[in-house]
Amino acid sequence: MSALLTVNDLKVSFNTEDGVVHAVEGVSYEVEPGKTLGIVGESGSGKTVGTLTIMGLTRAANTQISGQAIFDGEDLLSASEQQMRAIRGDEIAMIFQDPLSSLHPFFTIGAQLVEAIRVHNKVSKAAARTRSAELLTMVGLSDARDRLSSYPHEFSGGMRQRVMIAMALANEPRLLIADEPTTALDVTVQAQILELIAELQAETGTAMIIITHDLGVVAEVADEIAVMYAGRIVEQASAAELFANPQHPYTRGLLASIPRLDRDRSSGLDPIAGRPPSLIAPPSGCAFHPRCPRAFDRCPAELPPLEPAAAGSEHLVACLLSPEERSVKQ
Amino acid sequence: MSAADPLVEVRDLEMHFPLTRGVIFQRQYGAVRAVDGVSFSVDRGETFGIVGESGCGKSTTGRLIMRLLEPTAGQVFFEGEEITHLGRRQLAPLRRDAQMVFQDPYSSLNPRKTVGSIIAEPFIIHREARDAEERRKEVRELMDRVGLNPEHYNRYPHQFSGGQRQRIGVARAIALKPKLLVADEPVSALDVSIQAQIINLLQDLQSELGLTLIFIAHDLSVVRHMCDRIAVMYLGKVVELAESERCFSEPRHPYTGALLASVPVPDPSISAVGRRPVLKGDVPSPSAPPPGCRFHTRCPKAQPLCSQQEPPLSELTGGSLAACHFPLEGYSSSS
Helix, strand or coil: CCCCCCEEEEEEEEECCCCEEEEEEEEEEEEECCCEEECCCCCCCCCCHHHHHHHHCCCCCEEEEEEEEEEECCEHHHHHHHHHHHECCCEEECCCCCCCCCCCCCCCCHHHHHHHHHHHCCCCHHHHHHHHHHHHCCCCCCCCHHHCCCCHHCCCHHHHHHHHHHHHCCCCEEHHHHHHHCCCCCHHHHHHHHHHHHHHHHHHHEEEEEECCCCHHHHHCCCEEEEEEECCEEEEHHHHHHHCCCHHHHHHHHHHCCCCCCCCCCCCCCCCCCCCCCCCCCCCCCCCCCCCCCCCCCCCCCCCCCCCCCCCCEEEEEECHHHHHHHCCC | CCCCEEEEEEEEEEEEEEECCCCCCCCEEEEEEEEEEEEEEECCCCCCEECCCCCCCCHHHHHHHHCCCCCEEEEECCCCCCCCCCCCCCHHHHHHHHEECCCCCCCCCCCCCHHHHHHHHHHCCCCCCCHHHHHHHHHHHHHHCCCCHHHHHHHHHHHHHHHHHHHHHHHHCCCCCCCEEEEEEECCCCCCCHCCCCCHHHHHHHHCCCCEEEEEEEHHHHHHHHHCCCEEEEECCEEEEEEHHHHHCCCHHHHHHHHHHCCCCHHHHHCCCCCCCCCCCCCCCCCCCCCCCCCCHHHHHHHHCCCHHCCCCCEEECCCEEEECCCCCCCCCCC
16 A cells, blocks of 8 residues: 655754754654554654644744655645645644644634635535534534534533544545644543544544554554654554564663553552753764663664664664564563 | 551541632622542551542642641541641641642742752751751752752752652652652653653652652552552542552442543553443533532433432442442453
8 A cells, every 4th residue: 555644754953042953853654544653752752843844834944854745746845835735624634732722712613613614625604514513513512503603611621622623624634643632631531532533533534643642542543653762763663563562672661661550560660761862962873872771882872773673574673782682671 | 557547537528619700799609619528538658549530629639638728618637636727827837747749840849949949948947957058968868869969959940851850849848757748640740751750759758758648640550550549539529439459450430440441551452442431521510510429420320319319438348438329340440
């Protein structure tokens, strides 16, 4: 199957008063139609900046962008602002973390949905309103017709996120980018939203990129997972493979540092020492080496390429340890 | 567990925040029933967890125990003494023996003070270690104890990362060797790899200093990892109170069961999407809670009785307390 979105060696850096922030340092991945790619990482790993750049939302005088993001045969990074406006919200839609600040407080839900539809489609206001009500019903809001005249503040966090999802799906996008879609929500509402996203995806066949720091969330929804650290992908594999057989010491560290309901309580937590690196002056070689329990003399000197974990494997890992050394328990 | 000598006890605690209209002539037209009849006791040396979703009253309960708020009804006891309505001066001993760690390490530290003087402040307020040299020594020891470099004594909070700031907050809280530490969502603002560091630090300190810990959080996996006993709150009420292990392996209240089933598990082979019972709707407003059992509007097991009569928190076989007319059978959530 040919990929819907192919990202090639994406690099993003920002000039700031403190120096150049290297937010994304050469990231490549593909998203296939109907599939879900999960991007996992901690704050500052570049997971959000990368996708914002693909959407053309980081273009500014102090930003340097290089690489390619081929969507449907077209490079989004070199597309004009006008072309991007036509694509955003139509072919590619985005759901953000905070549903309160992504809805306009002065306009009704209906007005905002109608606008999202009419920007990309030549339909009458009445038709767009009918379609809006259908969308709200689809995302599980009752009394959709009446809800159209409500303002965002009248809705709870979970309902607002449903509205955001309805708006994102309004024009049947082929790619949906969800940036921490459930982080601001309570756990029972999070379960509802994850369920909803999975259902809608099965119905519409939309491809999705989900960005999160929560390994539990990504395990439930993603087909393929990329783990990011300091602007680079350090490990990438299918969800089942990644959790069953994590290779990179960082991925292993992450998995060892979360308490889990499905494990014995007495098993202690094994935190990763230190803290995430500065992106202005990242460590030399492998950016993880100052925190890595398995670092050896080559790590500070050489940048490990993202390579198959074993010959012919689809499991990619960027680590200088040999496959045998990596599989040893820490 | 000896129920004979609890460090903290609350009885029928209520906190109703008034809702008022008007600017000059304020009229009360309702109340947010943040905490509405909560009773439990916490033993010495125990880690007691309070879990629930936003708006369930867990933080308010923590603040009432700390007497940062004065309850509208009910009683709070600390070491057997009633502190419910004590004044500012009478509370001074409590202010030393009970300390708090807050959620947001960015807003809980004064940005204009150095770390050294932030951690030294408890000594000054409570007139301990009066000699500046002695104070400095104490602070350096504390910084070392919580894993901060004592040489960073003269730095300001903005020069530290989130995890390090939380360590500063912990150092300040343990400075006077308190008996009780109330930690309100101490790790939820931190990155995953840093969370584990702070959890381990709290556990180490607790066993070293013999602290009693009240741990307030929404993250069930973290609470299970930390706590001996757990109170699950919903809309201002405790719906289940049980030993941690039992609460997670055999939840008795349908809300506890639903909460557990909602937690995503980081293992795709047992992924739950499409199989778990998803609770419908949102938490109702605490200013107009539903009649009867407050959970009946979302409960998968609700019967007509549930909307009429409020179930009391009562003991079930196995020792768990649950407030439900039709409690779940003891089952294992992992199977």
